Amino acid sequence: MRNNDIVQKLWGMCDILRDDGINYSDYVSELVLLLFIKMESENIENGILKEHKLPEYARWKQLAAPSNDDVLLRYRKILNLLSESSDRVLAEIYSNAHTKIKESRHLEQLISGIDAIDWFSVKKDGLGDVYEGLLEKNASEIKSGAGQYFTPRPLIDSIIEVLSPKVGEVIQDPAAGTGGFLIAAASYIRAKGNQAKEISTKEKNFQKRHAYIGMELVVETRRLALMNCLLHGIDGDGEGVVRLGNTLGSAGTLLPRADVILSNPPFGTAKGGGGATREDLLFSTVNKQLAFLEHIYRSLKNGGRAAVVVPDNVLFDGGVGAEIRNDLMNKCRLHTILRLPTGIFYAQGVKTNVLFFNKVSDNAKNSTTKVWIYDMRTNMPKFNKRDPFSREHFSDFEDAYGDDPLGNSPRTETGIDGRFRCFDIEKLLDEGRGLDAIWIKDSNVENAEDLPEPAILAQEAIDELEAALLDLNSILGHLGEDIVQ
Known part of the structure; x- marks a missing residue:
């Protein structure tokens, strides 16, 4: 069995x-x-x-x-x-x-x-x-709604393979869900340690109790994460590996700076106008993915590295979205973007990407001058519950990324019709599309059958409109003007 x-x-x-x-x-x-x-x-x-x-x-x-x-x-x-x-x-x-x-x-x-x-x-x-x-299994049953807390394991394993976490590093997930990223990182480090040398008792204690830290807002989900971590041999400190709290609130300020951050933050708009309430997050937005992204690049140690799953709009949104992107590219070297296939998340119809970046410093400027983009979406199969994607689908991306977790391996463009290309940041921004570069001709132009369900499209539109209205009201409030109803 x-x-x-x-x-x-x-x-x-x-x-x-x-x-x-x-x-x-x-x-x-x-x-x-x-x-x-x-x-x-x-x-x-x-x-x-x-x-x-x-x-x-x-x-x-x-x-x-x-x-x-x-x-x-x-x-x-x-x-x-x-x-x-x-x-x-x-x-x-x-x-x-x-x-x-x-x-x-x-x-x-x-x-x-x-x-x-x-x-x-x-x-x-x-x-x-x-x-x-x-x-x-629970996450794959869409009607259960659990998919929002579960990142598919093939994606997690591929991210960890290229970022290559090591013994002695603090690894954080500020939106831990059921603990998938933290557990996979621990398993990866154990496997690499077994291939290399025995780690000391001090190192073992650090790995068991202090190396992994996460935060989860939902009580039941956090319960699953704590059980999951214990069964995988990760105890954490007195509170457990995954703390209960809102990363975008005061609890998030207590998360220690990390060498590695791995996360699939929640997408969408904070309902009721409840955006981030932390004073150390400088950009006012009700878009959760943008607020989490700011937390992540600010929480990295200098020299630390991160991989973050974000929806497409993070690449091209104007206003506060553009401000956060620019701040990220000043403080960090954003070296790789992976355009993910559609249909890989159990309960989400949005299109997603993974941003890979390294922290330079909080005071750095113009740290990102070029970015490599791997298009794993165009002309790919339509993955779904009946046709799931696997780790093998990431093998070409991992080869293209290279062995250096900081993205410094020698890289080769695969041509105008290939999946891996390097772009000059200034040129991309001058074109007015943010970081949303698309170059491969889609031989499977989307038709009505390929589009997400109408309810998903409608909810995405509602979320965008609500976010824009709440951001405008925030500006009006600061100016002492009446808000728009």
Whole structure:
């Protein structure tokens, strides 16, 4: 039995939850509360964890053992006690955790089903990967809405391959979601370390507790991230690897400066006019992707590097968008843009890119003079749930990027019809299109069938109009004028 088989079996157990009247959106939350207890036990037996994270009363053996008492009452008590644990990370994970299961027989069925799975065959691949596979399965079900928190693993792995994080570096994701970037970075560093030399005890402690830091706004998503990190052997400090808070608010100022930042920030407009409230973010905007981008380049250490997923409008928007782009290109060397294919995000119809840049300094000017753009979108297949893209699709991009994580490898343009070209920044800006360079003739000109759903197009238009109105009102407010209704 492989990881995917186990994920499918776990997903099949959602039928039990449905029979108990539990909503689709709560399936994963219910499963992972149980699954974390089971996997903690499996990790102990397999030697992945050296000691139990869970107290004895909350371990799988006790939960699954036959008993005369009501298993549902016992389970509810376990969740309550864990939320009050003296272990701060456990208390954070189980804060306000509760089950919506109403019938003991359904809980018994879930416990029996999880117990019946042959876990031995996947131990070599890591039980945490099974857990992450369950999160991916949930994200792939568009109607669950979980896709906004999940970045496809092939994209994450490709980004990490070219940025090549190392032992001793602080790695940040200010919009951590379920922790995919942080976990993949840790796995990459472990694999490289195993190929090279054994790291010291001091280095191991740093990697386990201080190397990775993230922030997530949504309580349930942050719970998944903390569990996911623990199952992958990343403890973090007293608060856990992923902190609960709004990066664009005061909590974001507490994130330490990082050597590497990897992120897929949320897109769209902050509703209710609630843009960034931090005084250290100098550009006033309600567009979340722009505010996060400013946080990211300001939070890098000098010499640090970043890869950030952004929608197309970040490349060409005027006004505050242009100001943030110019500030980024002054403080950082923006050396590579990857135009991503359409349809790769489970719950988003927007077109996206990855910006790769290195921090020079907060006082630097004109740090970006040219940028390399790799077009992985034009004349590519229409990826979707039925036709997913894989890591292999990134192999040509990775070869073109080169071995230097700072983008300094010798590079070769692939010609006027090729996918990789170098552009002079001043010339691009003079053309009035920002950084949105398109040069390959599209042999598959979009027709009505290729366009996103009308509802997606309409929502994008609404978001753009709302953002423009809110930005205008912000300016009017500073001028003491009446706002536009």
